[in-house]
Structures are given as structure tokens and as C-alpha cells.
Amino acid sequence: xxxxxxxxxxxxxxxxxxxxxxxxxxxxxxxxxxxxxxxxxxxxxxxxxxxxxxxxxxxxxxxxxxxxxxxxxxxxxxxxxxxxxxxxxxxxxxxxxxxxxxxxxxxxxxxxxxxxxxxxxxxxxxxxxxxxxxxxxxxxxxxxxxxxxxxxxxxxxxx
Ligand code: 4NP
Numbered sequence: 001x002x003x004x005x006x007x008x009x010x011x012x013x014x015x016x017x018x019x020x021x022x023x024x025x026x027x028x029x030x031x032x033x034x035x036x037x038x039x040x041x042x043x044x045x046x047x048x049x050x051x052x053x054x055x056x057x058x059x060x061x062x063x064x065x066x067x068x069x070x071x072x073x074x075x076x077x078x079x080x081x082x083x084x085x086x087x088x089x090x091x092x093x094x095x096x097x098x099x100x101x102x103x104x105x106x107x108x109x110x111x112x113x114x115x116x117x118x119x120x121x122x123x124x125x126x127x128x129x130x131x132x133x134x135x136x137x138x139x140x141x142x143x144x145x146x147x148x149x150x151x152x153x154x155x156x157x158x159x
Pocket of ligand 1 (some may be wrong): 012015
């Protein structure tokens with residue numbers, strides 16, 4: 001069985017592309033990359049088709065990841081059919097995604113930081129209007145939470 005997870009933020013050029021790249025690496029490290037399909041999308045359409053933000057590419061490169069293949073996509077209602085789990089970055093994304101859900105849809109929609117047992121604030125803050133430091137903070141939050149997310153998915157695959 002292929003487990004499909006989609007990360008969602010607002011623009012799909014900062015937070016969710018970071019989560020997608022980090023998650024792929026963690027799954028590869030665990031030998032689960034063949035069993036889990038990872039994608040990302042944004043609730044907004046402003047950046048569709050664009051590469052990730054320069055600051056996203058830079059923070060990923062600083063930490064040994066490659067985000068150069070990313071092209072932004074918009075999260076649309078059909079995505080509920082194509083995914084087992086939708087993981088959003090903040091409570092605004094959660095509300096926007098829930099609004100799009102077809103009635104009766106049972107796709108799991110979760111906040112990323114729910115998977116970080118150390119997290120107190122459940123939002124991954126939007127780094128778009130800030131500086132490079134915000135991107136480093138996002139990467140650290142994403143790495144911590146994705147470790148828990150891999151375990152969550154691993155349990156689901158075993159079930
Ligand atoms: P992201 O950041 O949701 O983490 O990709 C943003 C990117 C673009 C915009 C806002 C947030 N924007 O307003 O264009």
C-alpha cells in the first residue's frame with residue numbers, strides 16, 4: 001500500500017516545500033521512501049508554477065537539502081481524493097483546507113507540530129515577510145515534527 005501525504009501552507013514556496021524535502025530525506029533514511037508518496041501545495045494561487053522562495057532554497061542548501069526541483073502548486077478539493085493525510089503548517093491553513101473538504105470526506109487533516117512532542121505552539125510561523133533567521137527556525141521546527149510524523153506513518157503502514 002502506498003501512503004500519500006501532502007504538506008500545505010499558504011504560498012507553497014516557503015514552509016510546505018521545506019517540509020516536503022525534509023520528509024523525503026527522513027523516509028529515505030528509514031527505507032520507507034517506496035511506501036510513502038510526499039507532495040506539497042498552497043491554499044493560495046499567487047505562486048503556482050514558481051520555484052521555491054530563494055530563502056527557502058538557501059536554508060535547505062545550508063542544511064544539506066536540495067529544493068531546486070520544487071514548483072509551486074495550489075491545494076484544490078480533488079487533493080482529498082489523492083491523499084491519506086494532509087499536514088498543514090498553521091491554524092489558518094487548517095481552516096482553509098477544511099473549507100475545501102468535500103462533505104463526508106474522511107481524509108485526516110493535521111497540524112504538523114502535533115507530531116512534535118516538544119512543541120507548545122502548534123503553528124509553524126509564516127517566514128515570508130521576515131528574514132533568513134525565520135527560515136532557519138522553520139527548518140528546525142519542520143525537522144523535529146517530521147521525525148514524529150515518520151513514526152506516525154510507520155505505525156499506519158504496519159497496521
Ligand atoms: P508559505 O509562505 O505559505 O510558507 O509558502 C508564504 C509565501 C507567499 C506568501 C505568503 C506566505 N504570499 O503572500 O505571497
